[in-house]
Amino acid sequence: MLERYDRQIAVIGEEAQNKILNAKILVVGAGALGTSILNSLVRAGVGFIRVVDMDVVELSNLQRQMLFDEKDLGEKKVIAATNKLKLINSEVNLEPIVDRITADTIGKYALGCDIIIDATDNFSTREIINKYAIENNIPWIYGGVAAAFGMAKTIIPKETACLKCFMKKRTNEEYTARNSGIMNGITAVIGAIEANMAIRYIIGKPSTKLIYIDLFEDDFQTIEVKRDINCTVCGGEKVD
């Protein structure tokens, strides 16, 4: 049964593989990052994955959203993705949810999950995830992309910095695929990094740094991020 994961077990060991097989993950979004994340998690053998997204597959998605093909056009993304993922690994328990993550809905979808992975396309939803995750002591993975650039960070409540600790004041000035375009290299890479960060958390070897990648400048940065004791979301407690 574990033969499928032979090459992975050669790196992490059987005990870690069993942790992955028992893990429960919420993936918020089934677009470019989401399909890359789901592709990695399902192949790695994550036991249960709930994925939430409202959108349907459009022609312009096929350039980068790696689980969809032409016959999925018009289908709900979470349904099309789940159908493809079941063919990849039928041992994974997948739960597609056609809905939007809001401050009101996040609680019921995150319930019972060990970790939340961000594959959203806006900072408003990320702030909802961050606040919920900190208040309910659930780790989450931030990921964001635009053009050929991307970032990712593992956020563990009260241990690492939260999103608000290193994010300046929120504005409407955010770059997205919609206003800046997007290359499929960066979504594949950042999605794979987010999935890898989630796996690392699950097996007890969490990533600590904020990662920044520019695929057009061959620029790869790792940034040390400290907790902000005055953080309005996670602060107010002794740090270090």
Next chain:
Amino acid sequence: MIKVNAKAFAMLSKYIETNKNFEILVEEGSTLRDVLNKLGLPEDEIFTCTINGENATLDDKVKDGDNVGFYPYLGGG
């Protein structure tokens, strides 16, 4: 005056000629915000900023020889 190496990452490079590292002269005791203003970067587009590879606030002071970086909001998914 002190010299810092500044870099505006991703889309922020559109506000300056290059996103390659370059040196900028500021008064001693300057903050990261002073560097930002000297570069002509809009503060409301700064997601996070760094001094020598660690995240910093715009009120943090810079020293001679520091490497500073400014990153925009990468919001897409």
